Amino acid sequence: MEALEVLGGYPTKPLNPRARMVRVLLSMTVCMGCLLMLHSFLKISKSRKPQDFYSFEVKDAKGRSVSLERYRGKASPLAQASLVVNVASHSEHTEMNYRSLQELHQELGTSHFNVLAFPCGQFGETEMSASRDIEAYAKNTYGVTFTIFSKVKIMGSEAEPAFKFITDSVKKVPKWNFWKFLVNPEGQVVRFWKAEEPVDSVRQEAITMVRQIILKKRTEL
Template sequence: MEALGGYPVKSSGPKVKKLTVLLSMTVGVGCLFLLQTQLLKPQKPADFYSFEVKDAKGRTLSLEKYRGKASLVVNVASHSEQTEAAYRSLQEVHRELGTSHFNVLAFPCGQFGDTETGTSSYIEAFAKSTYGVTFPFFGKIKIMGSEPEPAFKFLTDSVQKVPKWNFWKFLVNPEGQVVRFWRADEPMESIRQEVAAMVREIILKKRAEL
């Protein structure tokens, strides 16, 4: 090949083509790596109902079954000074508002003194036989320390408060977001009123969608 004036010019076509192919391959591999990293990266659950937990028998259970309902999530204990009064009032609310739109969800925790020392299955059986509760019980969890139960940590992170004792209550809306919490010594009547108001909203919304 000659340029104007008759001087020969060396062709660089093959080298340029090889370089282009190499760059394309490098970019392609980089994109695939980034895509794979994003796909393999564990996604943080966006709401309470996105979590899986253990039931009282040790079986894995998805909280998705409670989506669309209001939930009052409580860290319970069998041998606390508040146990009898708390279980009876929680059962009353659970029975009154029914399971179609609302549930009390009990998570035993043994980190507050010696108030919960038994196994998960014993805790559930004790509460049912002694206090006649019918609401769901889950496996015994940790709330504090380096290995807190992820589902319960979602609750405490949402309100920026960690229970100081047994029977703290967290109200979760149908979308799985925490809207309110109560400490153990707060009156159950005010809790019942707020839960009932949320249940009414759920019922009205469902009627409007018919």
């Protein structure tokens, strides 16, 4: 008796074929249940994938997380359109674009329209290193009041997800600074412009979209 206790007790009897089969079926059932749970989890995760531009979160110039939902306009009397731009502080297009974008931002007003700037340093030495410096430079030099986010990458595997949504939508990646992407209140990209294209064209499209937003809202009142 003592010898058996030292060895861990009495030897167990071998399972009969029926019991062995029950154990195998039970193991298979547990495994199948785990697989079904994993499938459900992956399906839910996929369904939660951002479906529009405003579904993403980004960093502001101070490194704080910001939900782009605030620019959709749900909380305001009117929905909003956005002009998303990859900006740079030391490009040949900087002065003309910053001044034109600021004029457009003021003209259409933040109740209906926003310019959303994403600094990018992937085009040579056209952008500074620190996001706060980029924001301060734009405000102090060009009087910019529209939102400037943290510096991001817009190309390659490290591209900012929100901006990748933009480029994937139009199947185009900017070749240089100051490409512009017009986003409607539903968070979908409806048109884009290259840096060298006239800002007047951007202005006309933005004004048209804002008018449509206002008319739609009036019909709903």
